[in-house]
Amino acid sequence: MNTPRFAIEFDRKLIASLPSLGPRYTSYPTADRFSPEFGASQLQATLQQHIGSKPISLYVHIPFCNTICYYCGCNKIITKDTSRADTYIQYLDKELALLAQNWTGKPELAQLHFGGGTPTFLNTEQLNHIFTSIRRYFTLIDHGEYSIEIDPRNVSAETVAFLGQLGFNRISVGIQDFNPIVQKAVNRVQSEAETRYVIDAARQNGFRSISIDLIYGLPYQTEQSMQETLQQILDLQPDRIAMYHYAHLPHLFKPQRRINTAAVPDSSTKLDILQNTIHFLLENGYIFIGMDHFAKPQDELAIALAENRLQRNFQGYSTHADCDMIAIGVSSIGKIADIYSQNEKDLNAYYLALDKNRLPVLRGYQLNADDLLRRRIIQDLMCHFELNYADYASILPQPFKLYFADELTELTQLSQLGLLHLHENKIQVTPKGRLLIRNIAMVFDYYLRLKRTHNHYSQTV
The missing domain is CATH 3.80.30.20 (tm_1862 like domain)
Incomplete structure (x- = not known):
């Protein structure tokens, strides 16, 4: 099953040249x-x-x-x-x-x-x-x-x-x-x-x-x-x-x-x-x-x-x-439809909320239409290693290439490095890019692009 479709290429020089820190994207937007x-x-x-x-x-x-x-x-x-x-x-x-x-x-x-x-x-x-x-x-x-x-x-x-x-x-x-x-x-x-x-x-x-x-x-x-x-x-x-x-x-x-x-x-x-x-x-x-x-x-x-x-x-x-x-228990994070919800991180605070017959919610987030769109894109990239523009035609207010013009300009640079191929109607991650998929997904992170995040991320590789 290790056919070219599932191949992976390890390029040390390329890994060293790209940003080394980034989200794991177990959620989008990220918990910060x-x-x-x-x-x-x-x-x-x-x-x-x-x-x-x-x-x-x-x-x-x-x-x-x-x-x-x-x-x-x-x-x-x-x-x-x-x-x-x-x-x-x-x-x-x-x-x-x-x-x-x-x-x-x-x-x-x-x-x-x-x-x-x-x-x-x-x-x-x-x-x-x-x-x-x-x-x-x-x-x-x-x-x-x-x-x-x-x-x-x-x-x-x-x-x-x-x-x-x-x-x-x-x-x-x-x-x-x-x-x-x-x-x-x-x-x-x-x-x-x-x-x-x-x-x-x-x-x-x-x-x-x-x-x-x-x-x-x-x-x-x-x-x-x-x-x-x-x-x-x-x-x-x-x-x-x-x-x-x-x-x-x-x-x-x-x-x-x-x-x-x-x-x-x-x-x-x-x-x-x-x-x-x-x-x-x-x-x-x-x-x-x-x-x-x-x-x-x-x-x-x-x-x-x-x-x-x-x-x-x-x-x-x-x-x-x-x-x-x-998700139940102290500090746990759940996802229901268009919201994320995280419980109290401190055990005593968790207990106190429940003593008051209140769900122990510490913080959360309700996704807007753009968040939901980008969450789906990042999910496709992280899980399928390609992105077909036609899949988004019915939910975008304008053509994919116009809505994500800035992102595609940045992806052109990653394409020149060999991480992906930019086709007329889709993005296809290469074997070299699969290991660096977080770096590719980061291009579509609205908050990361605007530097509206203060999280301490892990290394992408």
Whole structure:
């Protein structure tokens, strides 16, 4: 399936010449555009209008971890006291009850994802409690995608079996790196044996998909050490692999201050690691999905890519991103029709809002017509690697080339660099441009073009 259509070309000189920072576009506009003027009443009105008629997605944020990984920039609470989650679960119940007042019946769940933090921080009783609440307000379906992020260091085979009984059918396993020196430097010591144990248990209990997360750019990583990790990963045969770039920002994330900055690989070494990783995965049969994601040819993501059905949402690439997504828990972000809504980031503020019988909305955003248009364009570029002008004729007030004249002028420059082809009626991303798709998508970001953003973005490659 690695035909020219799915090819990818690694051009180091070109990568170095382009802007190195940019949004991941799990949403457009990006979260830095969200406003505190958006409140619970707007979320409620949108839910009442849009939820109930079609399958939806649900995201559940579990913020607890029992140890701290020094590289992590997520919203998390470090504690070994699992009873702290009992209180949190009661508030998840309350949030679900308040949300469900805004629709009738039990909407079907096409997609469910437990993220964190560490969702497997919860014990079986706590997990069962949340699933009982979910089943009270939603209908789980046979072909739904129900996933959970797992830390193999604190999961038994019995727990994996229980997760399958609850209804989960996909797991995402955090590994980052198997090298013991790297693991010690980031305070995440995790053996291949315990990782394999959890993955084997998932397969034995009928899980349909195993995803693995890796990070490049961690302290003490080298091209050789990552090559050894990749060989170990290949032996595990995951269905999907994500290879994320580590952004060393100790001024923003306090845990990163415990990392020896001098041990973080330089830009050249990181590109060596990334280039080798891409070649290794392609040579061993994985398909490049986009950005930093790879999948086996028979995986649903690869099939969706081949059939032009690939989508993108806050969890990354997906086959169900066109679903409205309800998000519960502290700091979680949902998308319903033309709005985004984010919950309180502080746990006490989250609790206080629910104590007042108010949805814990911190901020949000209502998209205008231009936002909706650009969101669709960026989605097409990120997921399909091409853009047909005719697809937008019915929703544009004027021809595509006139409406986006400035953007097309800028794209001409990227075309001259070999990132894309500008045809008479479409834009087509080249194998060289696929790896740099974020740079291409950034051209259509209205707020980025006007520098109306103050976010700290990650590196595009």
